[in-house]
Amino acid sequence: MIDLYTWNTPNGRKATIMLEELGQEYTLHPVNIGKGEQKASSYLSINPNGRIPALFDSDTSARVFESGAILIYLAEKFRDLSESLLPSDAARRAEVLSWTYWQTGGLGPMLGQFNHFTSIDSHASYAVQRFEDESFRLLEVLNTQLNETEYLGGNEYSIADIMNFPWVSVAFKTIAEANKEKFTRFESIMRWHSVIEERPAVIKGLDRLANLNSSRY
Ligand SMILES: N[C@@H](CCC(=O)N[C@@H](CS)C(=O)NCC(=O)O)C(=O)O
Structure with a gap:
């Protein structure tokens, strides 16, 4: 199961778009960056950089932060669903x-x-x-x-x-x-x-x- 920590910003939107492209279910955890929730110690264990987005995948115990790393992680995990999102050639x-x-x-x-x-x-x-x-x-x-x-x-x-x-x-x-x-x-x-x-x-x-x-x- 995928837990996604994000907010309604350009970097935050990339992760929800990617998960929807892959047709995956995920639990959305809003991190209100206007209120500083991205700096809470509980969140820093998922993203030590204190920014959104970040993801925790309980299937693999992977925590992933940085939007680019999240998209690459998901593209590789679900390669059989869409090869063209990150081609192997x-x-x-x-x-x-x-x-x-x-x-x-x-x-x-x-x-x-x-x-x-x-x-x-x-x-x-x-x-x-x-x-x-x-x-x-x-x-x-x-x-x-x-x-x-x-x-x-x-x-x-x-x-x-x-x-x-x-x-x-x-x-x-x-x-x-x-x-x-x-x-x-x-x-x-x-x-x-x-x-x-x-x-x-x-x-x-x-x-x-x-x-x-x-x-x-
Ligand atoms: N390079 C990072 C940038 C992440 C980033 O800057 N996120 C912003 C929202 S778009 C954020 O969390 N801002 C809160 C803050 O600066 O404390 C990524 O691509 O994920």
Whole structure:
């Protein structure tokens, strides 16, 4: 049985989407990060880093933290259900993992900082500019890739798409709403995003968290 500890944020949504894609049952434990529940000592035994999401699998006694590690763990555990989420062919797998790590090292942190500095009322204009520039550079990289391939890891939907999709939704909200014309040039991103948001598992994964309030995202 899988226990998932998460909240309604971009990183938190990846895990529910993945479990829904695999059709797995899981117990959802909301960790209210607005109230600091991610720092409780009981939670730190599942994620010593004090962040969501994290997972405990009582079948294997594995505790898994970091969204990328969670998606890889689940893709490997349930490989027989969906080979394409994390292909075993070396070249295809490398491409999927490249875009997976690109998200955790680049798009997520940069958009996260951009979102943070635009949401506070302070003299943070240097920080806003810095993270906006880097976010746009990364979105350009994403768009260029999606000009070439239907999905991020190639022509099949994979964990690389699940990793990036919730953060592109954040970009839509924080950048596109404020500055629509800046976003319209990312036509391939918009094409990709609109296909993914209609997947039944994505709709279900987002719905599972919809009642958990997360004002920033
Ligand atoms: N690299 C981590 C990032 C996790 C993360 O930053 N989670 C945020 C929510 S999106 C969080 O727990 N924030 C609470 C805090 O900063 O204390 C992952 O991909 O899982």
